[in-house]
Amino acid sequence: MIAGLLDLCFPPLCELCQTSLDKGHSLCRDCANGLQRIEEPYCQKCGEGFAGQITGEFSCPNCSNITLDFDFARSPLKAAGPSRELVHALKYRSRFYLSDELAAFFVELMETDSRLHNLPESTVVTPVPLHWWRQQMRQGNQAHELAKAFCRRSGLRLLPALKRIRRTETQTQLTRKQRLSNLRDAFAIHKKELDNLKGTTVILIDDVFTTGSTAHECARLLKKEAAVDRVIALTLLRG
Numbered sequence: 369m370i371a372g373l374l375d376l377c378f379p380p381l382c383e384l385c386q387t388s389l390d391k392g393h394s395l396c397r398d399c400a401n402g403l404q405r406i407e408e409p410y411c412q413k414c415g416e417g418f419a420g421q422i423t424g425e426f427s428c429p430n431c432s433n434i435t436l437d438f439d440f441a442r443s444p445l446k447a448a449g450p451s452r453e454l455v456h457a458l459k460y461r462s463r464f465y466l467s468d469e470l471a472a473f474f475v476e477l478m479e480t481d482s483r484l485h486n487l488p489e490s491t492v493v494t495p496v497p498l499h500w501w502r503q504q505m506r507q508g509n510q511a512h513e514l515a516k517a518f519c520r521r522s523g524l525r526l527l528p529a530l531k532r533i534r535r536t537e538t539q540t541q542l543t544r545k546q547r548l549s550n551l552r553d554a555f556a557i558h559k560k561e562l563d564n565l566k567g568t569t570v571i572l573i574d575d576v577f578t579t580g581s582t583a584h585e586c587a588r589l590l591k592k593e594a595a596v597d598r599v600i601a602l603t604l605l606r607g
């Protein structure tokens with residue numbers, strides 16, 4: 369009741385334009401519709417969008433000469449001003465209530481990309497973990513919050529099977545090759561989940577896809593150590 373009264377006196381505001389919203393929302397319809405989607409044509413491997421007319425399936429030059437152990441990656445949104453602002457608020461200002469509205473973009477993607485239709489019964493959703501220290505500092509893990517909200521909306525099963533066992537240098541200044549070696553042995557699988565992962569399709573959830581090195585390293589580990597069948601990397605933004 370108190371929460372109801374508070375909503376009446378202080379209705380929730382849109383995170384981007386501050387118009388007042390109905391209870392349970394954090395983004396207005398106009399702002400949500402205004403965020404730039406990544407639509408066809410896009411690389412079938414890494415999900416990078418390309419301008420112009422490309423018909424049929426294709427892989428981009430970045431993907432053609434390297435091994436990426438995930439099956440494919442997709443992001444619903446381009447990393448642009450407002451979408452970056454939202455992820456920044458989620459990630460660095462602990463505004464985890466945004467995850468519910470942001471997870472809706474994953475559901476939208478599931479409807480538009482036919483490779484995400486008819487997923488096997490055994491499909492699980494696994495967030496990319498943070499090192500416990502960083503998680504303490506941020507009071508939570510944005511990828512975990514997104515994964516939880518995505519499961520609530522999609523009915524898929526959450527399986528937080530990965531942990532980060534090594535703190536890594538921040539990746540932003542590194543080249544693609546340096547990123548890959550920077551992440552070697554950074555992750556491990558919770559032993560109790562090994563049997564639960566065998567033969568499954570894993571949807572790996574993270575906030576931003578930049579070079580794909582995180583998704584690759586997690587996929588490599590899941591396939592090698594836990595005999596996971598397929599890994600699909602979904603990130604909210606494409607950097």
Ligand SMILES: [Zn+2]
Binds near residue numbers: 383385386387398
């Ligand atoms: Zn708005």
Ligand SMILES: [Zn+2]
Binds near residue numbers: 411413414416427431
């Ligand atoms: Zn690509």
